[in-house]
């Protein structure tokens with residue numbers, strides 16, 4: 092079986108170094124808010140090209156804390172609106188709801204699956220305070236257009252970079268393309284911990300300090316609490332694992348690009364629509380579209396290839412957002428009905444990649 096993602100194989104590449112890093116943490120006697128955390132923040136900020144990085148417990152918390160900080164800094168208040176793509180992973184939207192803010196869903200472009208900048212302005216009201224572009228599947232959004240709109244209406248731009256560590260837009264990387272950015276280090280992301288983890292990056296010192304405090308019980312200084320904060324921190328063990336893996340992230344991205352390019356050049360099947368890249372992608376996912384998804388997925392599985400669907404149900408169709416269930420976002424719905432993610436990772440062999448392409452190309456009308 093060619094797995095969708097061989098996580099064990101990915102981490103096995105760094106086994107010795109990970110064990111060494113673990114041992115160092117165990118022997119240090121310091122497990123939360125120590126030197127690994129501090130060093131990782133420094134290294135990750137440098138990698139993204141941003142001034143600050145703040146380690147938090149996971150990617151959802153990263154987004155929640157950015158919005159919460161803007162509320163504490165009185166840039167926004169309960170009931171204000173945040174623009175977000177309608178086809179994103181639901182976590183982006185949950186971060187908005189969690190803050191008593193109102194998500195305004197904007198349809199994506201059908202070819203890139205990214206928020207359509209030409210549909211943002213019509214949604215903006217006097218209560219709109221931010222745009223949350225999501226660099227979905229690893230491709231950066233059209234940030235020039237988005238930042239121009241944000242400037243015109245005085246909105247904050249909060250990137251959801253959970254799938255785009257290292258992805259460029261022009262000469263800058265995700266995490267440095269707006270006012271603040273949330274990252275996830277969930278094990279399956281391109282930069283994955285061996286557990287949960289997340290980070291916020293920003294160039295705004297006041298925002299960085301506020302987020303740091305909010306994630307540590309609202310405290311800037313031990314036993315002094317300025318905010319009613321939460322506990323959301325990146326622990327020493329995960330920070331140490333991430334420091335090892337960050338050094339190899341560009342290599343991981345290069346391998347993914349190699350596979351993606353092979354797919355793009357060699358998949359030839361009239362039932363399959365290949366992804367369109369307008370900016371740059373780090374290929375967190377390689378997502379094709381087909382009206383014969385069920386048959387194609389079964390055919391691949393019968394032939395030893397595991398695929399996944401990102402995502403089967405649009406956020407506005409979820410029970411969690413019952414109030415939106417009757418709303419219509421036809422482009423998102425089409426995407427949710429037709430997408431299929433092919434296996435891709437830094438450890439996938441060219442032999443396996445070729446096998447997948449051959450299977451796809453020899454499949455005639457899937458009827």
Ligand SMILES: *Cc1c(COP(=O)(O)O)cnc(C)c1O
Pocket residue numbers: 149150151152179180182183225251253254274275276277287288289
């Ligand atoms: C994974 C992901 C998140 C949430 O990250 P967690 O670390 O799992 O909380 C948010 N947004 C997007 C687009 C994601 O893919």
